[in-house]
Amino acid sequence: MAPRPYWTGAIRLSLVVLPVQIFSALNRQGDVAFHQIHKPTGKRVRHQNVVPGVGPVEREDIVKGYEYAKDQYVLLEPDELKDLKLESADSFSVIQFVDRNDIDAIYFDDPFFVTPDGDAAQEPFAVMREALREARKVGLGQIVVGGRERIAALQPCGKGMMLETLRYENDLKEAEDFFDGVDKVTVDKDQLALAKQLIEQKAGKFDPARFKDHYENAVRELINRRMKGKRVKVEPEAKKSGEVIDFMEALRRSLGKDGGRKPASAAPARKAKKPTAKRSQTRRRA
Numbered sequence: 001m002a003p004r005p006y007w008t009g010a011i012r013l014s015l016v017v018l019p020v021q022i023f024s025a026l027n028r029q030g031d032v033a034f035h036q037i038h039k040p041t042g043k044r045v046r047h048q049n050v051v052p053g054v055g056p057v058e059r060e061d062i063v064k065g066y067e068y069a070k071d072q073y074v075l076l077e078p079d080e081l082k083d084l085k086l087e088s089a090d091s092f093s094v095i096q097f098v099d100r101n102d103i104d105a106i107y108f109d110d111p112f113f114v115t116p117d118g119d120a121a122q123e124p125f126a127v128m129r130e131a132l133r134e135a136r137k138v139g140l141g142q143i144v145v146g147g148r149e150r151i152a153a154l155q156p157c158g159k160g161m162m163l164e165t166l167r168y169e170n171d172l173k174e175a176e177d178f179f180d181g182v183d184k185v186t187v188d189k190d191q192l193a194l195a196k197q198l199i200e201q202k203a204g205k206f207d208p209a210r211f212k213d214h215y216e217n218a219v220r221e222l223i224n225r226r227m228k229g230k231r232v233k234v235e236p237e238a239k240k241s242g243e244v245i246d247f248m249e250a251l252r253r254s255l256g257k258d259g260g261r262k263p264a265s266a267a268p269a270r271k272a273k274k275p276t277a278k279r280s281q282t283r284r285r286a
Contacts (some may be wrong), residue, residue: 007119007145009090011128013155017091018124019117022145022163026110032219088149092163094139100155103138107166112145114154114161129156194251203256 005021012018020161036045048056064081065073087093132139132155139154143163151166 006112007143009092011114012091012093013128013139016124018127018128019121020092020114020125021117022112022114024110025113025162030216032223034215086144086149088142089144092141092143092152092154094141094154096140097135097137098140100138101135101155103153103166106172107151108153109150109165109167112163112165113157114163125161129159129161132156132161171194188248191248191251194248194255198251198254 002025006024007022008020010017010019037043038045049059049062051057063078064076066076067073116122141152141154142149143165144150147166151168153164153166155162155164180181
């Protein structure tokens with residue numbers, strides 16, 4: 001069964017109109033979902049729409065309201081919201097091209113796959129995809145998804161394209177409100193050299209398959225054991241021994257048994273001695 005598109009419309013670039021469909025790129029099927037259960041009866045808890053002093057109400061009697069003062073609301077009918085005509089409701093107009101690296105990662109939100117809608121859209125779709133790929137740019141515009149107009153970035157993705165929604169500036173909290181408590185510290189050059197060496201030692205290409213959701217796997221294992229009638233007793237985690245408190249020593253131990261290469265200034269100067277052959281060999285082995 002073919003997946004249903006999350007949104008159907010067109011990508012607009014100047015006078016170019018490209019019919020497309022977008023699909024959510026997130027897979028939620030593997031997520032463990034819990035329900036609220038009434039423990040004495042084992043039955044699922046159901047939630048009702050209740051108005052204080054009135055009791056349960058029908059869903060069709062519920063409308064959206066904006067609270068402009070305490071307990072004072074402006075009511076909006078569903079048809080009024082649908083009548084708001086926004087160009088971005090059925091089209092994504094590219095208004096600017098930028099380098100993807102120019103967009104801070106904190107702005108990126110949800111990814112969507114973009115495919116051509118119909119045979120006639122195949123060729124212009126491929127042209128736009130390859131033009132973005134060779135220019136190494138992403139196209140920025142706005143689109144209405146999930147009942148809200150969002151900024152989005154269009155970029156090539158394999159044989160298709162990908163649309164990533166972005167957060168607005170007002171959606172994010174001010175970083176300085178949280179970083180004010182971070183003291184200005186003069187970085188020790190020797191510690192910095194060891195930290196950079198540790199980064200280089202663990203550097204590599206991103207492989208998403210290397211990372212597993214250990215918590216979700218543990219929850220599934222717990223569920224399977226409980227379904228078999230087994231109770232699970234979680235043993236407290238053993239306290240790790242040999243923890244290193246000194247930051248410099250921790251960096252050295254992280255680099256290997258011998259602490260990695262020590263910066264020249266880290267070791268105290270020794271009085272030069274003429275080494276014997278045996279001592280030279282021992283030093284090289286060390």
